[in-house]
Amino acid sequence: MKRTLLKLVAAAAVTAVLSGCATGVKYQDMASTIPAIQADQGRVYFFRSSSMVGAAIQPEIRLDDKVVGKSEPGGFFFVDAAAGNHVAAVSTETEKTLSFTLAAGETKYVRSSPSFGVLAGRIVLDLETPEKAKAELPSLAYTGAPAKTQASAK
Amino acid sequence: MQPAGHIRRTLAVLAVSAATLSACAPMVVSTPATLTAAAAPRDIEIRGHTTIALPTGYSRRLEAGGRWREMGRLPEGAVFRPLDSVFSIEGRQAHEAWLVIDGTRLVGFYLPGEHRYSTLDPAIQLNLGGL
Numbered sequence: 001m002k003r004t005l006l007k008l009v010a011a012a013a014v015t016a017v018l019s020g021c022a023t024g025v026k027y028q029d030m031a032s033t034i035p036a037i038q039a040d041q042g043r044v045y046f047f048r049s050s051s052m053v054g055a056a057i058q059p060e061i062r063l064d065d066k067v068v069g070k071s072e073p074g075g076f077f078f079v080d081a082a083a084g085n086h087v088a089a090v091s092t093e094t095e096k097t098l099s100f101t102l103a104a105g106e107t108k109y110v111r112s113s114p115s116f117g118v119l120a121g122r123i124v125l126d127l128e129t130p131e132k133a134k135a136e137l138p139s140l141a142y143t144g145a146p147a148k149t150q151a152s153a154k
Numbered sequence: 155m156q157p158a159g160h161i162r163r164t165l166a167v168l169a170v171s172a173a174t175l176s177a178c179a180p181m182v183v184s185t186p187a188t189l190t191a192a193a194a195p196r197d198i199e200i201r202g203h204t205t206i207a208l209p210t211g212y213s214r215r216l217e218a219g220g221r222w223r224e225m226g227r228l229p230e231g232a233v234f235r236p237l238d239s240v241f242s243i244e245g246r247q248a249h250e251a252w253l254v255i256d257g258t259r260l261v262g263f264y265l266p267g268e269h270r271y272s273t274l275d276p277a278i279q280l281n282l283g284g285l
Contacts, residue, residue, distance in 0.1 A: 085266070085267045085268065085269075086267065087267070096247060096248070097247045097248070098242070098247070098248040098249070098250070099247070099248075099249045099250060099265065099267035099268050100242075100249075100250035100266070100267040101250060101266040101267045108240075109240075124248070125248060126242055126244070126248050127240040127241075127242050127248075127250060128240065129239050129240050
């Protein structure tokens with residue numbers, strides 16, 4: 001009985017690890033090819049730390065009601081948007097939103113992270129400082145759409 | 155009660171409290187606001203750590219040494235955005251927020267992504283320095 005339980009726990013842990021971590025090109029390997037921001041736009045980086053806590057919760061992230069990616073542990077992606085006001089949102093057992101303003105040429109960093117919920121975990125969004133985001137990004141994997149990098153744009 | 159049982163009960167209470175806080179936190183109360191651009195923007199520095207207890211039950215901390223730039227005025231006070239950091243307030247939802255300061259008192263927050271104002275009651279005395 002005890003051995004069976006241990007196997008189940010191990011299997012659950014392996015499953016969690018396999019399903020929990022984002023895979024893709026690391027930021028540090030693609031940073032030099034990320035295109036510059038257009039003059040009338042700003043850029044929003046969405047990222048999530050690599051952690052097994054709440055790893056199974058991977059909701060879509062919307063920006064102004066348009067799905068732009070998913071909240072995946074260890075993953076990041078970026079979206080260029082017109083300068084102005086924006087609302088980012090995720091829906092799990094409840095909807096959590098973050099409103100912010102974006103200036104032309106500005107880059108903002110939005111961290112998604114798991115939190116307690118009443119019936120299930122949830123993902124919350126908040127602004128992160130450029131300093132902390134830039135320290136974390138290099139180890140994260142790109143989970144966005146195939147990037148229009150400087151190299152592919154040529 | 156056994157010590158282990160006491161710990162379990164405490165943990166359960168903490169877990170329920172955390173869940174309740176995040177699930178049932180009230181909305182940030184705000185009203186429409188029109189920011190008037192600052193004629194001569196100035197920078198200020200917050201000289202001491204300040205903890206802000208938000209009406210929603212969440213708290214925020216202003217770090218000592220943080221620099222803020224005046225972006226304009228509301229009837230309630232001058233509006234400052236962080237120069238080297240980010241700031242948001244949180245209730246049921248999260249909102250980027252700029253400080254609204256009347257003299258040396260933090261009286262509320264301007265939500266730039268929504269053009270709204272949220273009052274902080276009671277206001278908090280800040281230790282400010284001009285740059």
